[in-house]
Amino acid sequence: MASDRSESTGDSNGDRRKVALITGITGQDGSYLTEFLLDKGYEVHGLIRRSSNFNTQRVNHIYIDPHNVHKARMKLHYADLTDASSLRRWIDTIQPDEVYNLAAQSHVAVSFEIPDYTADVVATGALRLLEAVRSHISATGRSNIRYYQAGSSEMFGSTPPPQSESTPFHPRSPYAVSKCAAHWYTVNYREAYGIFACNGILFNHESPRRGENFVTRKITRAVGRIKIGLQSKLFLGNLQASRDWGFAGDYVEAMWMMLQQEKPDDYVVATEESHTVEEFLEEAFGYVGLKWSDHVVIDKRYFRPTEVDNLKGDSSKARKVLGWKPKVGFKQLVKMMVDEDVELAKREKVLVDAGYLAKASLPKVEVRTCFQLQNSCGNVSANDKKVVYRLIVVYQADVNAVVHGEASPGVCVCSVEDIKRVFPSLVFSDKKYPTCHPDLPGFLCPVMPSLIGQYSTWANVHQNTLYFFPVTM
Numbered sequence: 501m502a503s504d505r506s507e508s509t510g511d512s513n514g515d516r517r518k519v520a521l522i523t524g525i526t527g528q529d530g531s532y533l534t535e536f537l538l539d540k541g542y543e544v545h546g547l548i549r550r551s552s553n554f555n556t557q558r559v560n561h562i563y564i565d566p567h568n569v570h571k572a573r574m575k576l577h578y579a580d581l582t583d584a585s586s587l588r589r590w591i592d593t594i595q596p597d598e599v600y601n602l603a604a605q606s607h608v609a610v611s612f613e614i615p616d617y618t619a620d621v622v623a624t625g626a627l628r629l630l631e632a633v634r635s636h637i638s639a640t641g642r643s644n645i646r647y648y649q650a651g652s653s654e655m656f657g658s659t660p661p662p663q664s665e666s667t668p669f670h671p672r673s674p675y676a677v678s679k680c681a682a683h684w685y686t687v688n689y690r691e692a693y694g695i696f697a698c699n700g701i702l703f704n705h706e707s708p709r710r711g712e713n714f715v716t717r718k719i720t721r722a723v724g725r726i727k728i729g730l731q732s733k734l735f736l737g738n739l740q741a742s743r744d745w746g747f748a749g750d751y752v753e754a755m756w757m758m759l760q761q762e763k764p765d766d767y768v769v770a771t772e773e774s775h776t777v778e779e780f781l782e783e784a785f786g787y788v789g790l791k792w793s794d795h796v797v798i799d800k801r802y803f804r805p806t807e808v809d810n811l812k813g814d815s816s817k818a819r820k821v822l823g824w825k826p827k828v829g830f831k832q833l834v835k836m837m838v839d840e841d842v843e844l845a846k847r848e849k850v851l852v853d854a855g856y857l858a859k860a861s862l863p864k865v866e867v868r869t870c871f872q873l874q875n876s877c878g879n880v881s882a883n884d885k886k887v888v889y890r891l892i893v894v895y896q897a898d899v900n901a902v903v904h905g906e907a908s909p910g911v912c913v914c915s916v917e918d919i920k921r922v923f924p925s926l927v928f929s930d931k932k933y934p935t936c937h938p939d940l941p942g943f944l945c946p947v948m949p950s951l952i953g954q955y956s957t958w959a960n961v962h963q964n965t966l967y968f969f970p971v972t973m
């Protein structure tokens with residue numbers, strides 16, 4: 501994996517290539533920036549974290565066997581923002597012209613769960629990298645090295661829009677506080693040591709490569725799977741939060757532009773348009789002819805202890821000084837993501853239909869009527885016209901993942917259609933297992949929460965078992 505820069509830093513004319521070092525190269529932005537820099541003729545080195553699973557999916561299409569030194573202009577090295585010695589060693593070895601610090605624990609909600617780690621990587625990690633650059637310059641005299649720090653609109657937090665470079669920060673999560681620290685470390689190293697260091701304050705930027713637990717991708721993945729019949733419900737948190745969503749491919753160009761200026765500075769990068777999560781839903785589901793309200797269920801677990809309500813950037817400085825502007829608008833971005841995720845769902849469907857995905861992710865399912873449960877509603881006759889039957893699934897996390905597109909164990913109530921979609925091989929006999937009343941509304945019948953509370957405490961309710969319960973109308 502490792503190599504130094506001396507093997508391949510010249511192009512075919514013998515001119516020295518520019519060399520970039522990227523932390524976070526395996527992420528969404530890292531992959532787009534790598535493609536962008538390779539197109540510009542750079543040699544790109546990426547620092548990656550050791551993981552027992554391969555985590556390089558987003559750059560695999562760029563990777564060329566490093567034994568082919570003339571072609572392999574992207575190289576990967578093991579390092580970690582929590583390991584100062586690895587950062588200094590790779591900067592000394594690679595001798596980059598430009599350093600892009602894109603690595604982070606970047607999930608805002610997760611930062612409430614692992615605040616210490618988030619601060620270590622996002623805040624102190626940036627400090628370690630700046631310090632590695634500073635000490636490298638001091639040891640080698642290579643003072644032309646340029647540093648880019650990935651800042652975030654989350655730093656503005658509760659400060660009302662529009663937000664520009666002069667808007668005060670009011671961070672609302674451990675992630676955002678850590679990004680503020682990284683921002684000010686960068687300013688301080690610029691002022692204290694004269695390092696060419698820039699902060700890009702990027703508003704939300706999305707793409708088909710976005711991680712699947714950020715809200716836009718979570719929505720477009722679900723739209724694809726719902727459209728293809730692999731999923732029926734989507735669980736989300738606060739739909740009223742508003743974000744300025746742009747296309748990640750456009751934003752990496754702004755990062756590079758900042759480092760090509762005469763003087764280092766800080767820039768807001770944004771589309772200057774803001775939409776709520778609900779508007780994103782409307783656009784994404786509407787694009788494939790679905791109604792989001794038929795599928796979305798609000799789940800409190802996705803609400804954050806402190807929310808950022810409204811982000812809308814003022815990127816006039818970047819537009820004026822850098823000459824940057826976004827090429828992809830909101831509708832085009834949603835369309836691009838949904839199109840890709842419908843294709844992805846089609847590929848998943850092939851595996852499900854061939855029995856491969858189902859084998860891996862679905863346990864065997866048993867079907868029972870409530871009459872088979874001890875002390876249950878055996879006194880209700882299946883022929884009683886006042887009684888309609890609901891299907892209750894008691895399931896494990898992996899079945900749940902298919903039913904809901906989420907992953908937590910529990911009890912859920914769904915329609916027979918949902919169950920048929922999830923378990924296509926189940927045979928439903930009207931005689932043996934009565935189906936739901938056709939007029940029964942929606943997904944969760946109003947009487948069902950009490951039933952769930954009642955039955956889920958039963959000792960003899962089995963996992964991976966479908967139960968029919970009678971509901972008196």
Ligand SMILES: C[C@H]1O[C@H](OP(=O)(O)OP(=O)(O)OC[C@H]2O[C@@H](n3cnc4c(=O)[nH]c(N)nc43)[C@H](O)[C@@H]2O)[C@@H](O)[C@@H](O)C1=O
Pocket residue numbers: 606607608609651652653654702703704705713714715716718735736737738739741742743777802803804807808
């Ligand atoms: C610029 C900034 O951009 C990103 O941070 P984010 O804005 O928190 O992004 P997100 O997609 O996680 O949430 C957007 C909004 O959507 C709401 N929301 C509702 N329901 C769900 C939900 O189910 N999941 C998620 N993730 N969010 C949900 C959630 O409460 C929030 O208001 C990161 O790249 C970050 O690294 C960064 O720097």
